[in-house]
Amino acid sequence: MSVQPKVGPTARMTADEFLVWAEGQPGRYELVDGEVFAMSPERVRHAETKLATYQALGASIRTANLPCRVLPDGVTVRIDASASFEPDALVYCGERLDPNATAVPEPVIIVEVLSPRTKHVDTGAKLLGYFRLPSLRHYLILDTERRTVIHHRRSTGDLIETRIATAGDLILDPPGLTVAVADLFAEP
Template sequence: MSVQPKVRMTADEFLAWAEGQPGRHELADGEVFSMSPERVRHAVTKFAAQTALRDAIRACGIPCKMLPDGLSVRVDEQTVFEPDALVHCGGRLDPDATTVPEPLIVVEVLSPSTKHVDTGFKFQGYFRLPSVQHYLILDTERRTVIHHRRGAGDLIETRIAASGDLILDPPGLTLPVEALFAEP
């Protein structure tokens, strides 16, 4: 990510501005950041994760949707993130919406330029949203998943997995770790 030489923006200002901009951007504490171009490893892993989530939702038969990157999550009035994938289990979304309210599962694929942001600032931001139950951080170099899940009270539980299944409950999904890193 690189900071843009712009004035500070609110989430509403950012979302209006971003619709007409080339490339992808995020807003962090009122500052606009351009997202770096993706590497093949990042893109392949992101697609595998999206596919694995979609397949797990279908297999489970639950009324949820996997939504790919390109859609934003408003964390607060100064912060808007664009995750690599998310799962929404609420009501029907407006087909023209650019933001997804109340995501249940959020996925980020680590890249060299964003590792510290994904594991720090975004981790804290996503869990400020009461709807977020699971935050999956995919480490492509180690082929591991850092699974943060909301526990009782204000507890966030963390598991690092290189194999086996992730149990994402709610909403009741079983997600094989290997599927998150499979070649599409």
């Protein structure tokens, strides 16, 4: 049985309805508390930072020889029945996902690059939502203007530790990656 989405992006949707609806739409969207939000066009600095991040994470995975994969934006992370986000990059480990999948069920690392319009969502609803996923170990928020990484890391129990880094290396363990902060950003 297939899930039929409600009519139009103004109707409230479940995550299942949203994934079916979004696949056939031009542009990019996210689902927050059952409401569909269009994603704005990106600035070049934002796009270049996403590319640099994708490349840095991929290189780190290859260096560490881990059974993990990095994906750029375009795939969805389902938070619950009423929220699905599209991060700027993510890492998952284990078996390769079905090439036709549109969602990643167990991300280990999620990256969001701040933009003026979505800053409050990335540091609020997404921070809370992503850490509801048991698989998530690291949430990196990249501030391109300050060339700063806000690294939220799951610790013991329900504790989330935060580190703000402008230089040096980020230790992303698990899964066992080391990434230089400078490598996450496009050249100035």
